[in-house]
Amino acid sequence: MNLDxxxxxxxxYRAVDQQVTxxxxxxxxxSCQSSGAGPVQDALVTALGTELPDCKVKGVGCMGLCSxxxxxxxxxxxxxxxxxxxxxxxxxxxxxxxxGTLDGAPLERLHCPTNQPFFARQRKIVLEHAGLIDPxxxxxxxxxxxxxGLIRALSEMTPSDVLREVTTSGLRGRxxxxxxxxxxxxxxxxxxxxxxxxxxxxxxxxxGAFMDRAILESDPHRVIEGMAIAAYAIGANKAFVYVxxxxxxxxxxxxxxxxxxxxxxxxxxxIADTQFNLEVEVRLGAGAFVCGEETALMASIEGLRGQPRxxxxxxxxxxxxxxxxxxxxxxxxxxxxxxxxxxxxxFAAIGTERSKGTKVFALAGTITNTxxxxxxxxxxxxxxxxxxxGGIPGGKAFKAVQTGGPSxxxxxxxxxxxxxxxxxxKTLGTMMxxxxxxxxxxxxxxxxxxxxxxxxxxxxxxGKCIPCRTGTQQMHSILDRLAKSQGTRADLLLLEELCxxxxxxxxxxLGQTAPNPVLSTMRYFRDEYEAKLSDA
Amino acid sequence: MPLPxxxxxxxxxxxxxxxxxxxxxxxxxxxEVCREHGIPIPSLCYLDGLSIWGxxxxxxxxxxxxxxxxxxxxxxxxxxxxxxxxxxxxxxYRRTIVELLFAERNHVCSVCVSNGHCELQFMAQMxxxxxxxxxxxxxxxxxxxxxxxxxxxxxRCILCTRCVRVCDEIxxxxxxxxxxxxSDCQVxxxxxxxxxxxxxxxSCGKCVQVCPTGAxxxxxxxxxxxxxxxxxxxxxxxxxxxx
Numbered sequence: 001m002n003l004d005x006x007x008x009x010x011x012x013y014r015a016v017d018q019q020v021t022x023x024x025x026x027x028x029x030x031s032c033q034s035s036g037a038g039p040v041q042d043a044l045v046t047a048l049g050t051e052l053p054d055c056k057v058k059g060v061g062c063m064g065l066c067s068x069x070x071x072x073x074x075x076x077x078x079x080x081x082x083x084x085x086x087x088x089x090x091x092x093x094x095x096x097x098x099x100g101t102l103d104g105a106p107l108e109r110l111h112c113p114t115n116q117p118f119f120a121r122q123r124k125i126v127l128e129h130a131g132l133i134d135p136x137x138x139x140x141x142x143x144x145x146x147x148x149g150l151i152r153a154l155s156e157m158t159p160s161d162v163l164r165e166v167t168t169s170g171l172r173g174r175x176x177x178x179x180x181x182x183x184x185x186x187x188x189x190x191x192x193x194x195x196x197x198x199x200x201x202x203x204x205x206x207x208g209a210f211m212d213r214a215i216l217e218s219d220p221h222r223v224i225e226g227m228a229i230a231a232y233a234i235g236a237n238k239a240f241v242y243v244x245x246x247x248x249x250x251x252x253x254x255x256x257x258x259x260x261x262x263x264x265x266x267x268x269x270x271i272a273d274t275q276f277n278l279e280v281e282v283r284l285g286a287g288a289f290v291c292g293e294e295t296a297l298m299a300s301i302e303g304l305r306g307q308p309r310x311x312x313x314x315x316x317x318x319x320x321x322x323x324x325x326x327x328x329x330x331x332x333x334x335x336x337x338x339x340x341x342x343x344x345x346x347f348a349a350i351g352t353e354r355s356k357g358t359k360v361f362a363l364a365g366t367i368t369n370t371x372x373x374x375x376x377x378x379x380x381x382x383x384x385x386x387x388x389x390g391g392i393p394g395g396k397a398f399k400a401v402q403t404g405g406p407s408x409x410x411x412x413x414x415x416x417x418x419x420x421x422x423x424x425x426k427t428l429g430t431m432m433x434x435x436x437x438x439x440x441x442x443x444x445x446x447x448x449x450x451x452x453x454x455x456x457x458x459x460x461x462x463g464k465c466i467p468c469r470t471g472t473q474q475m476h477s478i479l480d481r482l483a484k485s486q487g488t489r490a491d492l493l494l495l496e497e498l499c500x501x502x503x504x505x506x507x508x509x510l511g512q513t514a515p516n517p518v519l520s521t522m523r524y525f526r527d528e529y530e531a532k533l534s535d536a
Numbered sequence: 537m538p539l540p541x542x543x544x545x546x547x548x549x550x551x552x553x554x555x556x557x558x559x560x561x562x563x564x565x566x567x568e569v570c571r572e573h574g575i576p577i578p579s580l581c582y583l584d585g586l587s588i589w590g591x592x593x594x595x596x597x598x599x600x601x602x603x604x605x606x607x608x609x610x611x612x613x614x615x616x617x618x619x620x621x622x623x624x625x626x627x628x629y630r631r632t633i634v635e636l637l638f639a640e641r642n643h644v645c646s647v648c649v650s651n652g653h654c655e656l657q658f659m660a661q662m663x664x665x666x667x668x669x670x671x672x673x674x675x676x677x678x679x680x681x682x683x684x685x686x687x688x689x690x691x692r693c694i695l696c697t698r699c700v701r702v703c704d705e706i707x708x709x710x711x712x713x714x715x716x717x718x719s720d721c722q723v724x725x726x727x728x729x730x731x732x733x734x735x736x737x738x739s740c741g742k743c744v745q746v747c748p749t750g751a752x753x754x755x756x757x758x759x760x761x762x763x764x765x766x767x768x769x770x771x772x773x774x775x776x777x778x779x
Contacts, residue, residue: 288717305714310590310610463695463714463721465591470636473719474670494669501632504605504625505593 001265001272002155006148013139017077021054022102025073025084027131028059029217030249031210031371032069036091040070043092047099055102061218063131064119066371068112072098073131081131082119088112117387118369123350125358126334127374130218135253138260141221147266149337150225153232154274157340162233163189166336168344170356175201175292175329176404176433177509178355178422184326187316189234191324196236198227199301199320199327202243202250203285203292206405207456208364209436212330214372215360216243216250219334220257226333228267228278229340234326237277242297244285254282289406289460293508294319294327296462307464308508329434331360351377355421359432365402365439368393378419381411385439396441400524404433406453406460407513409520410446429520431513446525447532451479453517457510468511471502475518488535496522551617566608566619567595577621578630578659580748581696582609583766585773587705589697594630594659597621605629630663639670640719641677642691643749649762650750656694673719680725682732685755686744688723693751695721699743706772711737723751742769 026032026041044057063071063081068088075084087098087110094110101107114120124130133140141147153162167182188196200223204212216223227239243251258280261267269277283301285291291306298320300306319325335357339347351357355377361384363370368390375384385391385401392398400410409430418424422432440449458472478495481487499515506512522529546563553566553575560569570577571584580592588610595608600618608621620626637643637656645651659665677690700712700723711734715724725731744752745764753762 290717310588310607312611458718461718463717463719464589465593466633466636466640466694467593469695469719469721470640470673473673474636474639477671497632498670501629505596505629505633507590507593507607 001151003148003151006142006151010142010145013143016139017056019054020056020077022056023073023075023077024048024055024057024098025060025063025075025131026057027061027063027069027071028135029062029130029214030247031062031066031214032071033249035069037070039092040072040090040095043095044072044098047095052099052102058134059136060132061130061135062127062214062372064122064127064372065112065369067369068371071112074098074102074106082114084114086112086114118371118373118390121383121388122374123358123376124374125338125347125350126215126222126331126360127218127372128338129222130214130372133219135218135220136256138221138257138264141219145341146221146337147225149340150228150232150266151272153229153340154272154276159189159233159235162229162340165340165344166233169335169339169347170344170351170354171332171335171339171347172355172422173329174331174335174359174434176407176431178432181328181332184316184328185230185233188236188324188326191317193324195238195323196234197320197323197325198231198234198236198239199294199297199325200227200239200241200330200333201292201294201297201327202241202247202330203297204244204247204330204434205289205292205460206407206434206436207453208362208402208438209405209434210362211360211372211435213247213250214362215330215334216247217253220250220253221261222337223254223330223333224257224261224267224280226336227280228271229336230326230328230333231278232276234324236326237279239278239280240301240320241280241282242285242291242301243282244287244291246287251282251284258282288462289456290462290508290510293510296508297327298325305462307462308510310507331435352419352421354423359420359435361435361437363389363437363439365437366392366394366396366441366444367439375420377421380417380419382416384420384437385416389439392439392441394441396443399440399442399444400446400449402430402438402440402449402517403436404431404513404516405436406456407431407509407516408433409516410440410449410524411520412524429523430516445483446521446528447479447483450518450521451476451483454479454514457514461510461514465505465507465511467502468506468508468514471498471506472511472514474498475502475515479518482529482532485532486534487532489533492529492533549613549615549617551613551615551619553619554621560613562613562615564613566597566606566611566613566617569613570608570621575621576662577608578662579609580655580659580694581698583698583702583746583769585706585769586698586701586746589701592694592696593633594663596626596629598623598626627663630659631665634660634663634665635668635670637694638665638668639672641673641675641693647759648692648750649753649757649759650692650764651760653760653763654750655748675719677722680731681755682730683734683737683739683755684732685739686731686741687753687755688725688731689751689753690722691751692749693723694749695723696748697723698746698748699723699752702742702746702769706769706776707738707740707742709736709738709740712743745769 073084
């Protein structure tokens, strides 16, 4: 199969729904489902009946503005979200009204303008199909140009061409570390082994982060396509998706996507009539945060206790069952198809000098528009929070934004004008992390924030190395005393000392970064700690 | 040129530890080289003959050019490596780690059967821990005396997993394992059943001998009487390896 054959296939799939001129898109990702999108979809199907054959109710992925869910968009099949009529907070009772106004003016009561900055200021690459296509439909993905990256790689490129394209793109790992993806791929590709593996890390566990979940729930084929391209580039024939069991919808959609891709010859043996084979298997995580750490994740796939091991050897050299293994995050793989399709140079033109492309962020906390956004690297925090996020509700003042989850830190208002990329966040004492952003207003106590994240690290510590196992527990007890205004100056000094030891001596990233929330809140809000001392 | 009879597939490298020039095979780890040359490096989970665990973090060393501290037990030597094993920072970190261990469970040396023969006690002396600054965790653990010859006291366990590894790797029984997470981790026999009821335990006693503290001991020992003998391990491990 070549690109022309794929284009014919896409045309054929588009022709199936030729008579449809209007789509009623209902978000069926987890956040809208939790606010009742399922009944809304059923009510819309019932209300539509069979009278309008040119109109179709379609379940789609995340449209981003989760705080306004359930979201329903009415649009022509080829129209994007900005061109659609969007309705917010839809209930099943609104179904008749929505169907009734299909031909007239939009229903004012529920209308949610799509020209507002939340939509207009985004740049979508990873989420280009989220909210447009039915995540369970293989045909829907191919119809919008899906699998063109894979077919292009298989039919027109050698593995080293693929590696060069990914290296040129300047893509860096989206799981948090920001390791150059091209370098990681070529390291595994150069390993002289018979058997290699590809792993997609979907064990997203940071509090307040749901980027990977939304990608898997909205566009699972895109991740599979990225993994297949990676497997072709490094010479692997077996891939795993390690996804946490708390994402049942994502797991179900992944299974469906893998089954359908396999049935259509895009996975399995002789993919697209070439000599390339790839089996993809889904493995479920049982709820341990540490299994997002790559060596613990691999131990878990092997059926062992999910505990990290010392690196080196890195997975690229000795990973799953001792074989060279490529392990990337969901969002990283989701970037691959467009890079191969459009070229590395196209991707490299987006973003900043050292951080290319876009980044998906999950906005949470006290912010008007909570939800999922995708912006170019280098977009300022102020733009993200005040313009796209709509600022703080209730007239309260902004205090800090927490990035990077339990490994990250808090950024106070004086640094809001920096552009977000891997390096700028590091200089502020935090990190990109997987992309969760928790916004806090003036009523939040920073000592409480630090205590919350330390409690998280303490309960999620696997218990292997001493500094993380007992250090987090001791730091938490000190923070607890401080938060209750029972701590002394000596406690504060001990806390600082423990932060340093745990950071420097822990075995894996979880322990090494566990003190970050404490260190960054101490750096910017030390007065709050001082004010809580009992011997102040 | 004819090939040598024994083709050397490992090279010998030269490196510097604490300013001392040394040579080592490139498949050796830093801790092995240090032990060979009598350079003291504190460690608890490492034991010659068992697999590398890398969890006690006491053997961390500074390597020039590396941003992070590296564990001597899990880092192989390379040509021209420059290693510092006993800087002031390392001493401070090691002291804190030992303090954290003492505070985690109930280590009261004066009433312990391993008093005077305990590796944790020895580490405290070696690292200069004369008091513990962090509060004790104060969680009580049961003692399992159901085995006719041995006893496990979780209050004195430091979770080094030497017992787990020796049972799995040398004895081949895999009676021991770890359950729980964080500070609630506990070594268990079989599926957390009483040791005495274990179907898999061969009562070989290797776990007791490799245990660094008074957590695994022989029945019938009193304060300071539990002397352990670990000499069998490297011999057994090497014989295993040759066969």
